[in-house]
Amino acid sequence: MTEERKISMNVIRRLPRYYRYLGELLQKGVTKISSRELSEKMNVTASQIRQDLNNFGGFGQQGYGYNVEYLHTEIGKILGLHQNYKMIIVGVGNLGQAIANSTSFSKRGFKLIGLFDVNPRLIGMSIHGVEVQDIDKMEQFVKENEVEIAILTMPKTRVKETAESLAKWGIKGLWNFSPVDLFVPDTVQVENVHLSHSLMTLAYKINEAEVEREKKDKSESIGQIEE
Amino acid sequence: MTEERKISMNVIRRLPRYYRYLGELLQKGVTKISSRELSEKMNVTASQIRQDLNNFGGFGQQGYGYNVEYLHTEIGKILGLHQNYKMIIVGVGNLGQAIANSTSFSKRGFKLIGLFDVNPRLIGMSIHGVEVQDIDKMEQFVKENEVEIAILTMPKTRVKETAESLAKWGIKGLWNFSPVDLFVPDTVQVENVHLSHSLMTLAYKINEAEVEREKKDKSESIGQIEE
C-alpha cells in the first residue's frame, strides 16, 4: 500500500553533515536558510540537498527556504538522535579510553554505561564514573541493562567471537574499530571504523596529487595542452 | 595522448579491503585466488573485483586467477604503501595518544616522528621514543624534517588555523579527526575521520532495522504479503 522506498546509504551518510552544519547555523542564530545558501557553505549542489531531504518528506517552504531549527530537529529524528542509546566499550585500551573520555557522544544521547576488559590492571579503574569490569561480567550486564550498542576496541583476535556473543545477548549495534569484517545476524547492525583503510586512502590521495602535479608540469614545460 | 581515466573514490576506498584480505590469504600460505573465490569471501561480486583491478591494468592470468602475493604487492603500490611517510600528531589528548601508541601504522610505512601539544603537562612526555614538543616548535620541525602527514587530534576550535599553517609549511596530507571540514589549497590532501557521523549512521541503521522488523511483523500478523 504505502510506497516502498529504500533510502540509499549515500544519502544517509550525508545527513550527519547536514545536521552538523544546521547545528552550527542554529548556534549562530540563523533562523532560515535556502538550499542554495547551504549548498555554497557545504560545497555540494542545492539540487542534491533538496533531493536528499525529499526522500523523507517536505521540510521546506516554497519561496522561503528551510527553517533551520525545524530542519535540524527533523534530521536528528531521521538519524534516531531523539532517543537515548545505552553503550558499552569492550576493550579499554588507548582507543577505548579515548572514546570513553569523549563527552561529545553523551550529549547526543549516546550514554556510556559499561566498560569491559580482560586486563586485571584496568579492572576497577573508573572513567567518568563508569568502572571497568571483568569481561566475564559482560553477559549479565548486557542482558540486565538492555545495552543497545557495543563499541569494539579490542584486539582483533577476539572480536569475532565477542561479536557473536553480543549478538546472542540481544545487542542492536556494533561500532567496530577492528580491522575485521563482522558477519552477524541481521538483528545486529554493524558500523565499521577502519582507521588503517582511511590512512591508506590518504596515502593514495597524496600520491595521486603528486602524479597529477608532475603530469601538469611536464605538459606545461613541453608546451602541450591536454584536456 | 595517453588515455585519461580518473579513478573514482568508490574504487579507491575498496582497495584497502582487498589489500587486507590478500594479506590474510598470504599469511595462510594461499598462493592463488580467482575473482570468484575472493568475491565469496568478501561478499562482493566477482565482476566488481575484476572491474576494480582492471582500472590499474591486468594483474591476473586467464584460466588461472590471481597470484596472491603479486596482487597484494601491486595494490600496495597503487595505494602508495611502497614508500614511507613521516607523520606528526597535533594534539596529544586521549585520541592522539591512542594513535601514537598504535604500532600497526608504522609497520605499513607510516612513521611517527613528532608529537605536538599546547599543554605543558604533556610536553616532555614520550611515546614510543617520540617526545611531545611545544606546538611553537612545529613550524621549524615540519620544515626541517619534511613532514608529509599531520594527524589532527586537537580541539576543533584551533583546527582551521592549524591546517592553514601546516599547508603553508608544505604538509602533503591531513588526517583530520575533528568535526570540521577543512578547505585547504589543493597541494594538501585531506582525509576525514568523523567519528560522530559514524555513530549517527549506526543509530540510523538500528532504527531502520527496528522499523523494518515491525513492518514485517505487522504484515505477517495481518496475513498480507507485500513485495
Place this chain on the structure above:
DNA sequence: TAGATTGTTAATCGATTAACAATC
C-alpha cells in the same frame, strides 16, 4: 502581485552487474 525557492520530474552521468570473447 511579483519574486523566490521548494518539491518533483526529466535528463544526464556514473557505477555496478552481466555476458562473453580472448587466452592461459
Place this chain on the structure above:
DNA sequence: TAGATTGTTAATCGATTAACAATC
C-alpha cells in the same frame, strides 16, 4: 586439447544534476 578464468564490452541500474511547474 578442454576447462577455467580473466579482461573487457554491453546492459542495467542507481545517483546526481538540471529544469521547471507549483506555491508560498
